[in-house]
Amino acid sequence: MSNISLLWVDDEIDLLKPHIIFLEKKGYQVTTCQSGTEALEEIETKNFDIIFLDENMPGLTGLETLTEIKAVKDFIPVVMITKSEEEYIMEEAIGSKIADYLIKPVNPNQILLSLKKNLDNTRLITNKTTSNYQQEFRKIAMDLTAVDSYADWSELYKKLIYWELQLEDVENTGMLEILEQQKTEANNEFFKFIENNYQNWFSQENEAPILSHTAFKRFVLPEITKEQPTLLVVIDNLRYDQFKVFEDVIQTYYKSKKEHTYYSILPTATQYARNAFFAGLMPSEMEKLYPDYWLNDTDEGGKNQFENEFLAAQLKRLGKDINYEYHKITSLQKGKKLAESFRSQKSLDLSVVVYNFVDMLSHAKTEMQVIKELAGDDKSYRSLSLSWFKNSALLDIIQQAKQMNFKLILTTDHGTINVNTPTKVIGDKNTSLNLRYKTGKSLTYNERDVFAVKDPKKIHLPSINMSSSYIFAKGDYFLAYPNNYNYYANYYKNSFQHGGISLEEMIIPLAVYTPK
Known part of the structure; x- marks a missing residue:
């Protein structure tokens, strides 16, 4: 923590000596001054990671000093400290993009918490989020083996998205990679669920979502x-x-x-x-x-x-x-x-x-x-x-x-x-063009990669001709013709497509x- 340098500006700085000793024992480098003018001189010659600024000072007020600081070094977080609870001061300070707002008397732990919020925020959030997801990982894995209803799948998908949004800004990218693997596994299982149940939803409507x-x-x-x-x-x-x-x-x-x-x-x-x-x-x-x-x-x-x-x-x-x-x-x-x-x-x-x-x-x-x-x-x-x-x-x-x-x-x-896995399909010239599903007659495909419906009437879809069938790609697969296969496989890989079967x-x- 010794590389963290802070400036504390207060016209009664001597009264804050216990707070400063407390922070120095924690490893922070503390520079002090007693006026806004001195503070502006300090930031001209030194680099600070954060500034604690008293609002009520003779000469330049805290708000006036804040404006001057922001004009020259807008990137430094400034924590406003004041005796006043007047609303207009809070609004002025917040409007000037302060990092935190503390009301006197402050205790050392309040100061430490503000420092951690503003300077150690990313690391702390990463550690906490990663720890929480690690605990949740096993539960999600168990849920994947037990989920057996459309309502359960909705809840599981929402849980995966919750963690994806939580993890996307943490520094530990390994956790996000693990989550992506869980989403892939979930989509594989979801495909089996749809393959086994979708057609029944139309004959047993009380069991359907x-x-x-x-x-x-x-x-x-x-x-x-x-x-x-x-x-x-x-x-x-x-x-x-x-x-x-x-x-x-x-x-x-x-x-x-x-x-x-x-x-x-x-x-x-x-x-x-x-x-x-x-x-x-x-x-x-x-x-x-x-x-x-x-x-x-x-x-x-x-x-x-x-x-x-x-x-x-x-x-x-x-x-x-x-x-x-x-x-x-x-x-x-x-x-x-x-x-x-x-x-x-x-x-x-x-x-x-x-x-x-x-x-x-x-x-x-x-x-x-x-x-x-x-x-x-x-x-x-x-x-x-x-x-x-x-x-x-x-x-x-x-x-x-x-x-x-x-x-x-x-x-x-x-x-x-986002599709990444091509799978070959062959159809006549009247086959539909979508990359995630095809409808037409005499379709040839890898049965493991698609959900095939030979009789469209059973899932209430129209037939282009008497022998039309439908196939729906699973997970992140996309359907590509053998002609120019490598070109199209590379062209459409990592593109966003729809029409098939996935949670997304x-x-x-x-x-x-x-x-x-």
């Missing part, structure tokens, strides 16, 4: 009232970990009322999962009832052009008279335009906003080298997504919604996974918030 086509009716509809407007935001392609870091920003304006999870249907792709969410129907039912709205994989045209019509039909089918508007945001200009006119939504019962940015980001990572470098792993992908959200028109809309007393519901349609793609967050 809430799925894409039942989520709106179950979770959204009960929240819509005539007394308070509701803003439903569906962010395309949003994973649970991204949702959790977005939530930290949202909770500046909203408090969490309820957090649910539901399961995306297969394929975990927008044209299937999001259409099912808005229609309240499975894809085979949409194809049958609304042939003008539903397009199969090999059909020309956009596959999500009729979400508004699907939603209107679902509300009518449920006998609900809800005054709503639907908005799909696919560009910065559209987002800004809605933000500028959002006050007009106040008179509605429900405002639906579908935001496509995260999906565009995942595709851009595949296609643009700069995005590949900025989002090379899950941590940086979260960080890039969060940076967008903090500066987006969507956050502007959410802030306005809070001011107008909207209830907020935030969800997505499916998640995405299938377990969907849906949260309800009320304004603060």
Whole structure:
């Protein structure tokens, strides 16, 4: 600790001699002075790791000295110490980015705690977090052998994400690597669970989780009232970990009322999962009832052009008279335009906003080298997504919604996974193009790497032709054709894809918030 140097500024410094001796015995190098002017002279000639600054001094006050210090050495943490409990002094100090605020009389342990918080923070958090995860590691490993229900899988996945977010900033990268291995093992077991149970969910609905086509009716509809407007935001392609870091920003304006999870249907792709969410129907039912709205994989045209019509039909089918508007945001200009006119939504019962940015980001990572470098792993992908959200028109809309007393519901349609393992598949020219699932006839594949469904009707999916089947990739696998196999395997490796079976793609967050 002897390399830690601190400056203590107080016009009654002699009275603090016991505190200084205490710190020196702990190994800290303490320099003292009795005025703001002396302090500024000291920091010109010496380097300090932290400054303790008395607020009430003759000449330059503590706040005035703080301003001068920040002007020349903004990076040095400053702890303000004062006799006064007046609120304006606290606000001034906090506004000037102080590191801590202590009220006299202070005891030596208070000073030591402040030093540790500010200077030893990273090491202490690393040690504590690592220790806690080491204790939890064995429990998660045991849970993996015992988990046998969709609810257990949701809870286990949330626990893994909690620890991933806790460990991402610690210095011990080995712990994060262990967690990644646990996530891989979890996805392997989850794949077996889905393979064994997914088809049964449609014949034994009382044993099934809430799925894409039942989520709106179950979770959204009960929240819509005539007394308070509701803003439903569906962010395309949003994973649970991204949702959790977005939530930290949202909770500046909203408090969490309820957090649910539901399961995306297969394929975990927008044209299937999001259409099912808005229609309240499975894809085979949409194809049958609304042939003008539903397009199969090999059909020309956009596959999500009729979400508004699907939603209107679902509300009518449920006998609900809800005054709503639907908005799909696919560009910065559209987002800004809605933000500028959002006050007009106040008179509605429900405002639906579908935001496509995260999906565009995942595709851009595949296609643009700069995005590949900025989002090379899950941590940086979260960080890039969060940076967008903090500066987006969507956050502007959410802030306005809070001011107008909207209830907020935030969800997505499916998640995405960083794929790294290619597996070969052979199909004819009419086989679908997605890297995480394929539909077509006469598909050839490695049975260990996919969940194959020979009869699509059993999982309520349409057939492109009489002998069509579906295959869904497991874990971090992606499907590649033998032609130019090495090129495509390298091109798509470490890209974010969706459509297959993984915890990241299938377990969907849906949260309800009320304004603060």
